Amino acid sequence: xxxxxxxxxxxxxxxxxxxxxxxxxxxxxxxxGPVTQNTTFxxxxxxxxxxxxxxxxxxxxxxxxxxxxxxxxxxxxxxxxASLAAKAEAERQAHFVGPRPKPPDPPLVVPAxxxxxxxxxxxxxxxxxxxxxxxxxxxxxxGMLLNRYRLTRIGNVSAxxxxxxxxxxxxxxxxxxxxxxxxxxxxxQPQPPPQPPQSQ
Numbered sequence: 515x516x517x518x519x520x521x522x523x524x525x526x527x528x529x530x531x532x533x534x535x536x537x538x539x540x541x542x543x544x545x546x547g548p549v550t551q552n553t554t555f556x557x558x559x560x561x562x563x564x565x566x567x568x569x570x571x572x573x574x575x576x577x578x579x580x581x582x583x584x585x586x587x588x589x590x591x592x593x594x595x596a597s598l599a600a601k602a603e604a605e606r607q608a609h610f611v612g613p614r615p616k617p618p619d620p621p622l623v624v625p626a627x628x629x630x631x632x633x634x635x636x637x638x639x640x641x642x643x644x645x646x647x648x649x650x651x652x653x654x655x656x657g658m659l660l661n662r663y664r665l666t667r668i669g670n671v672s673a674x675x676x677x678x679x680x681x682x683x684x685x686x687x688x689x690x691x692x693x694x695x696x697x698x699x700x701x702x703q704p705q706p707p708p709q710p711p712q713s714q
Contacts (some may be wrong), residue, residue, distance in 0.1 A: 622684035624663050626651070628673045629689060640668040644686075 593601075626644040633640050644651045644659060653665045663675040663684075671688045 619680075619682070622675070622677055622680075622682040624659070624675050624684050624686055626659060626686065627689055628686040631668050631673075631688075642668045642673050644673075 626646050628642060628644055630643040631640050632643070639654055641652050641654045642665060644653060646660075651659055653659050655665055655668055657665050658678075659665060659675065662677060662679070664678055665673060666676050666683075667674040673686045673688075675684050675686065676682070677684070
């Protein structure tokens with residue numbers, strides 16, 4: 515390369531260096547367009563820009579009471595007493611839907627008093643002695659009393675009956691018959707059996 519060409523290249527580099535220097539100092543940057551301002555900006559309408567100290571005091575004085583739920587126990591928290599009471603009240607007021615169970619049948623009561631028995635010496639069958647306020651009945655085992663009750667067994671101190679219509683069973687304890695001057699024993703109420711006389 516000749517000295518003349520070297521001089522031209524050097525001059526071009528100096529000019530390029532000067533132009534770059536001026537642009538770097540504050541000239542407009544390449545490729546950037548004009549910056550426009552946002553004319554729709556509106557300031558916030560703050561009536562009282564002062565600091566609300568009383569709200570800060572309320573926050574400072576607030577005390578954290580915590581919850582009754584143990585954060586280390588898995589599962590939902592236990593129900594509160596108010597929710598338990600509300601649930602119990604709702605269950606109490608709930609109407610029953612469907613067939614209701616049949617109430618239990620009342621126990622069988624035989625309207626008679628069993629006051630003794632005798633044994634037939636030939637057949638060895640026992641005969642029971644029963645009394646009502648109007649009459650006295652002698653019924654053997656398997657017989658009927660008052661046309662409603664079948665005498666199934668006569669024991670030493672009791673007699674077993676079965677109601678023919680319902681199949682219910684009842685037991686009469688041996689009692690002494692009511693006498694004049696003594697209070698009448700209620701039918702079916704147990705009393706101590708008569709004691710045999712002791713020998714002198």
